[in-house]
Amino acid sequence: MVGVWREQWEQEGYLVVPGIFEPERVQRLLALSDDIHAQWIKRDAQTGKPSDNPDATSMRHLNHADYFLDRPEKHFTELMDAVADELVLGLCRAILGEMPLFRCTTYWFNPTKTGQDGNWHRDTQFAAKSEDDERAKLEKAFQESAGGIQMQIALVPSADVEYVPRSHLRLDTPEEHHIRRADNFAHSRSNEMPGALRIPLQPGDAAIFNANGLHRGRYHTDKLRRTLMFTYTKTSAPFFDYFSDQPWFLRPGHLAPLNARTRAFFEPFVAAYRGKWKPEVREMQAV
Numbered sequence: 315m316v317g318v319w320r321e322q323w324e325q326e327g328y329l330v331v332p333g334i335f336e337p338e339r340v341q342r343l344l345a346l347s348d349d350i351h352a353q354w355i356k357r358d359a360q361t362g363k364p365s366d367n368p369d370a371t372s373m374r375h376l377n378h379a380d381y382f383l384d385r386p387e388k389h390f391t392e393l394m395d396a397v398a399d400e401l402v403l404g405l406c407r408a409i410l411g412e413m414p415l416f417r418c419t420t421y422w423f424n425p426t427k428t429g430q431d432g433n434w435h436r437d438t439q440f441a442a443k444s445e446d447d448e449r450a451k452l453e454k455a456f457q458e459s460a461g462g463i464q465m466q467i468a469l470v471p472s473a474d475v476e477y478v479p480r481s482h483l484r485l486d487t488p489e490e491h492h493i494r495r496a497d498n499f500a501h502s503r504s505n506e507m508p509g510a511l512r513i514p515l516q517p518g519d520a521a522i523f524n525a526n527g528l529h530r531g532r533y534h535t536d537k538l539r540r541t542l543m544f545t546y547t548k549t550s551a552p553f554f555d556y557f558s559d560q561p562w563f564l565r566p567g568h569l570a571p572l573n574a575r576t577r578a579f580f581e582p583f584v585a586a587y588r589g590k591w592k593p594e595v596r597e598m599q600a601v
């Protein structure tokens with residue numbers, strides 16, 4: 315199985331694993347994630363402010379300690395056990411060729427006011443200074459094996475991701491470039507992308523795709539979306555930025571409720587980044 319996963323990932327740029335989580339677990343994760351989402355709307359744990367934009371489609375850091383302050387301990391352990399699940403990590407290990415390192419949790423949900431088709435993109439375009447810079451980044455990435463994994467696990471039926479298989483191995487064709495970048499991104503929400511594949515997921519199914527390939531989401535008010543996304547990097551290649559900046563892991567006893575196996579997965583994450591994390595403001599106020 316491991317060989318099949320890796321081959322599909324390398325050749326096609328995406329992978330679907332049906333039923334990675336069983337139905338009962340999906341229901342528990344759905345209730346838990348919706349509870350965190352509802353808290354986030356009232357108060358984003360990172361900013362301390364409400365997140366009441368009806369056009370929002372995602373929230374980061376579901377595992378922020380503040381979302382578990384007055385909740386049963388099993389809320390926290392349920393989420394962390396899912397991130398460190400044996401099958402999930404086995405899949406990551408097969409793709410990365412080494413032990414994955416935790417990076418981030420994200421919840422994707424449908425907007426409630428304005429619906430729209432997503433914009434076709436490669437994630438490389440957001441970090442690039444120019445089109446030439448992006449081309450150089452992509453050409454470098456084509457030479458290397460996977461550096462990171464985004465695993466989306468549907469908690470309700472979802473067909474909101476589209477991908478162009480094998481586009482992670484090459485630059486845009488002229489047609490693709492016209493849709494993705496031309497005229498200052500004016501055509502990027504086109505429904506005419508050649509070779510686009512919609513990825514349907516049932517609750518508990520996991521989809522992973524190489525974000526250097528062409529992809530987009532769909533954000534329709536009338537299409538319920540509740541998808542958890544777990545992100546991992548290679549343990550040998552940690553990357554400090556907004557996603558790995560999670561100083562609440564330094565709160566005393568933060569990992570104590572976890573079982574030994576799950577705790578052992580998060581300890582290398584803390585070790586990799588603790589030197590970069592600044593003390594939380596709330597702790598400074600308490601001093």
Ligand SMILES: [Fe+2]
Nearest residue numbers: 436437525529
């Ligand atoms: Fe993306």
